[in-house]
Amino acid sequence: MLEDKLLVWQFNRGSKDALRHIYEKYKNDLVTLAAALLTDVSSAEDVVHDVFVCFIKSSDRFRLTGSLKGYLATCVANSARNKNKARQKRLSYGLDEADVVSSNPNNPDAAVIFGEELRQLSSALSQLPYEQREVLLLHSYSGLKFRTIAGSLGVSINTVQGRYRYAVDKLRSMLNGEVRK
Amino acid sequence: MRPTDDINRLIKKLQLKASADLDRRVRNDINIALAESQKTDSAVTQPNIWRIIMKNPIVKLAVAAVVIIACLIGLSFWRTTGSGIALADVLARMEQVKAFRSQWSQWRTYGEKMTGEDPNKPYSSEARDTWSGTCLISQEYGFKGKIEQLDPNGGESTFTECYLSPDMKTLIIIQPWQKKYRRMELDDGWGERWRQKFDPRTQTKRILEYKYESMGRATIDGIEVEGFRTTDPNYHLIGENDPNIRQVDVKMWVDVKTRLPVRYDITYAWFDQMGDKIIEYGHYVMHDFQWDVPVDAAEFEPVIPDDYTSLVVKYPAHITEETAIQGLKLLVELLGKYPENITDVGATVLRLAEKSETPAAMRLKEEIKGLTDDEIGNKLVDFLMPIRGLAKFYNLLQWDKKDPAYYGKTVTPKDADKVLMRWKVSDNEYRVIYGDLRVETVTPEKLAELEGGLPK
Numbered sequence: 074m075l076e077d078k079l080l081v082w083q084f085n086r087g088s089k090d091a092l093r094h095i096y097e098k099y100k101n102d103l104v105t106l107a108a109a110l111l112t113d114v115s116s117a118e119d120v121v122h123d124v125f126v127c128f129i130k131s132s133d134r135f136r137l138t139g140s141l142k143g144y145l146a147t148c149v150a151n152s153a154r155n156k157n158k159a160r161q162k163r164l165s166y167g168l169d170e171a172d173v174v175s176s177n178p179n180n181p182d183a184a185v186i187f188g189e190e191l192r193q194l195s196s197a198l199s200q201l202p203y204e205q206r207e208v209l210l211l212h213s214y215s216g217l218k219f220r221t222i223a224g225s226l227g228v229s230i231n232t233v234q235g236r237y238r239y240a241v242d243k244l245r246s247m248l249n250g251e252v253r254k
Numbered sequence: 255m256r257p258t259d260d261i262n263r264l265i266k267k268l269q270l271k272a273s274a275d276l277d278r279r280v281r282n283d284i285n286i287a288l289a290e291s292q293k294t295d296s297a298v299t300q301p302n303i304w305r306i307i308m309k310n311p312i313v314k315l316a317v318a319a320v321v322i323i324a325c326l327i328g329l330s331f332w333r334t335t336g337s338g339i340a341l342a343d344v345l346a347r348m349e350q351v352k353a354f355r356s357q358w359s360q361w362r363t364y365g366e367k368m369t370g371e372d373p374n375k376p377y378s379s380e381a382r383d384t385w386s387g388t389c390l391i392s393q394e395y396g397f398k399g400k401i402e403q404l405d406p407n408g409g410e411s412t413f414t415e416c417y418l419s420p421d422m423k424t425l426i427i428i429q430p431w432q433k434k435y436r437r438m439e440l441d442d443g444w445g446e447r448w449r450q451k452f453d454p455r456t457q458t459k460r461i462l463e464y465k466y467e468s469m470g471r472a473t474i475d476g477i478e479v480e481g482f483r484t485t486d487p488n489y490h491l492i493g494e495n496d497p498n499i500r501q502v503d504v505k506m507w508v509d510v511k512t513r514l515p516v517r518y519d520i521t522y523a524w525f526d527q528m529g530d531k532i533i534e535y536g537h538y539v540m541h542d543f544q545w546d547v548p549v550d551a552a553e554f555e556p557v558i559p560d561d562y563t564s565l566v567v568k569y570p571a572h573i574t575e576e577t578a579i580q581g582l583k584l585l586v587e588l589l590g591k592y593p594e595n596i597t598d599v600g601a602t603v604l605r606l607a608e609k610s611e612t613p614a615a616m617r618l619k620e621e622i623k624g625l626t627d628d629e630i631g632n633k634l635v636d637f638l639m640p641i642r643g644l645a646k647f648y649n650l651l652q653w654d655k656k657d658p659a660y661y662g663k664t665v666t667p668k669d670a671d672k673v674l675m676r677w678k679v680s681d682n683e684y685r686v687i688y689g690d691l692r693v694e695t696v697t698p699e700k701l702a703e704l705e706g707g708l709p710k
Contacts, residue, residue: 075604075619075634082631083601092284094601100272100280108270118276125280137627194264213265241258248261 077141084132092132096125099142102215103149109210110153112199120156124148139221146215147225150207157203197247205240208233274531281533339480339508341466345458347513348545353392355544358452360385363535389452390547395554396420397449417556422446426556433562439572447653454515454540461504464489472507479507479516490655491522498525499536517541573647579691581644582674587614592662592674592689596648603641604634651677657684664709665689673704 080098083091100121107117124145128135137144198206207226211217219237223230361384387401397418402411415428422445428435440448450456461484469481482505489502501523507516517540524534585593585603590612593603607615618637622630651658658677665674669689676686684701686694696704 075608075622076601078622078627078630079601079604079634079638082627082634085631089284091601093281096280096284100276101270104272104276105268105270109268114270114273117270118273121272122276122279122283126283129283191264191267194268210265213262214268241261244261248264 074140074142077137081135081137081141085135092129095128095141099145102142103145106146106210106215107149107153109195109198109214110150110203110207111156112195116156117153120149120152123152143215143217143221146211146217147221150211151225154203154207193248194244197244200247201240201243205236205243208236209240209244212237339510339513341458341462341482341508344508344513344515345455345462348455348458348515351514351545352394353390353547353549355388355390355542355547356452356454356540357388357542358386358538358540360536360538362537390549390553391449391453392420392549392554394420395549395551396422397452398554399452415556417554418445418449422449426558428556428558428562430562433559435556435558435562435564437564452540454518454543457504457518457520457540458506458515460490461506469505471510474507474516477516478510480510482506482508491520499523500525501532512545514545515540515543517543573643573650575647575685575687575693577640577643578647578675579687579693580640581642581647582687582691584614584640585644586667588612588618589615591666594663596645596660596662596675600638600642600645603638648675659705661708667691671704672708673701676701676705 077095080091080095084095103121103124104114104117107120108114111117111120127148128145198210201209208222211222212219219230219233223233226233385401385403387399389397389399391397397416399416401414401416403413412429412431415430417426417428418424423440425438425440425445425448426435427438461482464484464486466482466484466486469483472479472481484504485502487500489504491499491502499522501521503519503521505519507518508514509516518538520536520538522536523532524536525532581596582592585596588603588607589610593606607618622633625633648658648660656677656679658675659673660675661673662675665672667689670692672689674687674689674691676684679685679695682697683695684698686696686701686704688694
């Protein structure tokens with residue numbers, strides 16, 4: 074990714090334009106990923122915002138080892154996971170009624186985040202266990218390799234592949250013939 | 255197709271757009287965080303020298319506010335209806351001045367407001383970049399300037415010194431806080447443009463060119479002055495060529511006794527790409543003029559300590575028509591075609607080059623293999639230099655209002671008789687670069703004929 078190499082090089086040297094360029098280039102993909110993970114657009118935007126705040130602060134020490142898109146997607150996934158854990162904790166203590174609604178897999182809002190055309194898919198995604206949804210989206214949407222996902226999650230590659238297979242099977246069964254249209 | 259592929263295909267269709275609110279939040283954070291932390295030099299700076307100078311802001315809100323108050327504190331006035339000063343006469347007097355000193359302040363507030371909102375109303379969240387400085391301009395010896403950036407947290411201010419030679423071809427910038435300096439060889443246009451930013455004569459000429467009005471009499475720092483103001487929507491802000499800068503408000507105050515300027519206040523709004531939101535306000539004040547001061551040649555000689563190192567300045571120093579042609583040539587070699595626009599090139603070109611299989615693109619991809627990230631960055635910056643030069647050439651044409659146009663969207667390298675790019679040379683002449691990069695000067699009538707044949 075020549076463009077990203079140059080942008081990161083400029084970003085390391087304090088270029089505001091490069092940072093804006095990076096944000097503009099990846100913002101929609103990252104919001105989409107976070108929204109699909111959290112089934113909530115507002116929380117998704119908070120996650121992307123947090124990720125960019127951290128990214129901005131890392132300007133002088135950030136080193137790109139893989140793809141920039143993959144790096145940012147991993148950051149979003151990590152932040153979304155933390156948010157999801159916090160949400161689950163609040164749920165278990167019955168502290169947050171609003172979160173109870175937004176994390177309900179049958180919540181109609183969660184199903185229509187991505188519009189009518191993808192209503193069934195988004196509904197089905199929201200019903201997958203979080204760990205499976207995460208692996209599926211990082212691999213299929215963000216293009217991360219299983220090995221990379223395993224590294225960022227701290228689990229084995231077999232576990233990641235297993236979660237992916239389960240996710241695909243469940244989605245297929247939930248969508249029935251939809252994917253063949 | 256396997257079902258897994260179908261699932262993947264469907265998932266790839268997911269697409270949300272980041273909201274305007276997220277855009278605003280992240281942009282503000284970018285402005286604030288980088289302004290606070292940015293102390294490193296950017297070697298990839300475009301040749302907008304004003305921005306090179308302003309590249310290292312230390313912004314903290316509290317003292318920025320103090321700076322603003324300090325700038326405004328001296329301005330108290332009462333008005334009369336009288337008006338007896340001719341602005342052209344003021345300019346004539348200014349032109350006779352051999353040397354003068356002045357001070358200036360500039361600050362920018364970031365945020366977002368809808369069109370028509372009160373510019374003085376505070377933002378819900380905002381950041382400020384603030385600079386101030388002095389300058390000494392001599393017809394005989396050139397330009398000397400000092401720029402100060404205050405650290406509102408009580409840290410040391412950073413100072414930058416600039417020296418422009420009388421022929422306006424050499425600019426030296428010294429950054430003591432980095433123990434570094436840059437020496438830039440400029441073409442005529444660059445030095446002139448740079449000086450204009452600080453030169454009140456240029457501002458006065460500019461006001462005269464547009465629709466302006468008298469603001470009547472007032473008193474500034476005990477001096478009786480007469481004010482002039484332009485809010486002409488066509489006003490072209492000196493030092494900026496961004497079409498998103500609008501709502502320029504220029505005020506100038508002239509001493510009624512000496513008929514020389516006492517102060518200039520310039521405010522402008524920077525709109526987003528859609529043109530419906532103001533994302534930045536700029537304020538520029540020139541004040542405390544000392545006209546016809548005695549100067550010594552030694553004052554204009556930069557003193558660079560031995561332990562200062564020279565910064566690498568990477569930009570095309572001489573921007574000419576040939577620079578533009580070299581840039582277009584490289585684009586064709588790299589992409590096999592002309593890009594749709596040439597003002598937002600650079601990193602974007604690399605995205606296109608990634609997919610390109612031209613020999614030049616393949617060679618570039620091959621050459622960076624095995625290099626470190628730093629080496630790759632340096633190589634890419636060098637590689638893109640002609641293309642950046644092209645973009646800058648076009649920007650300068652826009653800046654100088656030379657009626658430029660570019661037709662890379664429809665014109666290909668094979669279109670030897672089609673206009674790829676053109677700009678005005680004089681009232682009777684246009685310069686034209688054809689698709690095959692041949693260059694010709696034509697009359698406006700001939701240009702109209704050529705452009706009439708372009709695909710819509």
